[in-house]
Amino acid sequence: MRRIIFILLFLNFILSIYSQKxxxxxxxxxxxxxxxxxxxxxxxxxxxxxxxxEIAQATAWESPQIGVEFRQTPVQSFPNPLKNGMETDYYFQQMIPFPGKLSAMGNALQNKVSMTEMEYETLKRKIIRQVKSAYYELYYIQRKIQINAENQEFMKKFVDLATQHYEVGMGNQQDILRAQTELSLLINEGMTLQKEERTTKAMLNALLNRPIESEFGFIPDIEVSIPPLTLDELLQLAEAHRPELKAMKFAIEMNKAETRAAKREYFPDIMTRVMYMDMAMTKNDFWSVMVGFNFPLFPWSSGKYTSRVEEKELRVNQSEYELQSMKNMIVFEVQEAFVKLETYKNLMLLYKTTVIPQAEQTLNSTIAAYQTGKTEFLMVIDAYRMTLMAKLDYHMAVMNTMNSLASLEQAVGLELENILDAKSNE
Structure with missing residues (x-):
């Protein structure tokens, strides 16, 4: 029983090491x-x-003032204000904003919060796009490394085959040298690809906030399955869901609310004060109440407030033009991503269903012909290179297809599954 437990623990340890690698x-x-x-x-x-x-800060009243004032104190009592003073006044003072001023500013800031939230969503879409781009690039590099390793083994067999043909008088030494040269080029390319892989992994680690030298695993094969999409539907979805548009609409509402708040600055604020007067020379104390107003539209101060209103109105116009500019840019981005997606998707299918099978068939027939002495080794190399390029181009088409899809998702503001859900709910 102990032996079985030991074996199971050992196997679990081996599997854990394997899974990490x-x-x-x-x-x-x-x-x-x-x-x-x-x-x-x-x-x-x-x-x-x-x-x-900021909402709580902007909608709160100014802090009140509490003070004491010593009045009619003889000069001879200086610097003691309590000595022989005739009167000591205690007061409480509060500035009361005109009704509606603070609520207007609070409304503006609420729209600012919504705008900032949409800017966060925009950044989130950008980060997702960057992660996907680096992920698909790593996929392509790892496939190139795989194909390179397979081709190194394949070329080693070519070297042996060319050597065998040379030894029996069916080939020449140039065939061996060509095969060895191709193998050397593949080995050198493999080392370059390893460097590219480390660079791309470092980029992903940075996006994930991992230590830059953290090991990054293997990207599995990507099964591309993209249902038919129409440009008109995508444009409608982009107008409804793109976070940049939502942020700019909130910016317009924020500027409009700030304009209303600026216009309310025309109205006076109210200053109130309650005072208790402690009289030293009489038995009776007194109290008083003061109410005052500021007048923003006096000739020497009105320019400050009218200019502020003008500024806010211009900000509204600026935001509206920026919104229209963004709408135009989004139409372009959706169209560009859509065209690229369709192009690369068709190219990927062409390589998968036609080009690669034909290239492999050509390579196999060329190898068979070389083995029987019916063709030159150079033809084998050419057929091999054609097959190699077809496989690499296929994986590049997969990468470009998925990158185009990621660009389309960012342009629309929705992931593919959400795009399909939105279409089905229409």
Whole structure:
């Protein structure tokens, strides 16, 4: 029984080591980790929270003033104000804003909070796009490394085959040298690809806020399944869901609310004061109440307030033009991403269903012909290179297809599954 337990523990240890060395990186898990740990997003979340605190600051009254005043104290009593004073006044003073001023500013800041939240969503979409781009690039590099390793083994067999043909008089030494040269080029390319892989892994680690030298696992094969999409539907979804548009609409509402708040500055604030007067020379004390107003529209002060209103109205116009500019840019981004997606998707299918099978068939027939002495070794090399390029181009098409899809998702403001859900609910 102890031996069985020991064997099971040993196997579990071996499997854990194997899984660490052959860790599979799933895109959904990577994105979730980025959304939780990316420092840009963490900073943006704190920024949203900070903006929320501005509402309480802007809608609160000014703090009251409490004071004491010593009056009619003889000069001979200086510096003691309590000595022989005739009167001591105690007062409480409060500035009361004109009704509606603070609520208007609070409304403006509430729109600012909503705008900041949409800016956070925009940044989140950007980070997701960057993670996907690096993920798909790593996929392509790892496939190039795989193909390179396979081709090194393949070329070693070519070297042996060319050597055998040379030894029996069916080939020449140039064939051996060509095969050895191709093998050397593949080995050199493999080392270059390893450097590219480390660079891309470092980029992903930075996006995930991992230590830069952290090991990153293997990207599994990508099964591309993209249902038919129409440009008109995507444009409608982008107008409804793109966070940049929502942020700019909130910016317009914020500027309009600030304009209303600026116009309310025309109205006077109210200053109130209650005072208790302690009289030293009489038995009777006194009290008083003061009410005062400020007058913003006096000739020497009105320019400050009218200019502020003018500024806010111009900000509204500026925001409206920026919104229209963003709408135009989004139409372009959606169209560009849509065209690229369709192009690369068709190219990927062409390589998968036609080009690669034909290239492999050509290579196999060329090898068979070389083995029987019916063709030159150079033809084998050419067929091999054609097959190699077809496989690399296929994986590049997969990468470009998925990158185009990621760009389209960012342009629309929704993930593919959400796009499909929105279409089905229409």
């Amino acid at each position: 052959h860790k599979i990186e799933i895109l959904e898990n990577i994105i979730e980790e980025a959304l939780q740990n990316n420092p840009q997003l963490l900073a943006a979340r704190k920024g949203v929270s900070a903006v929320r605190t």
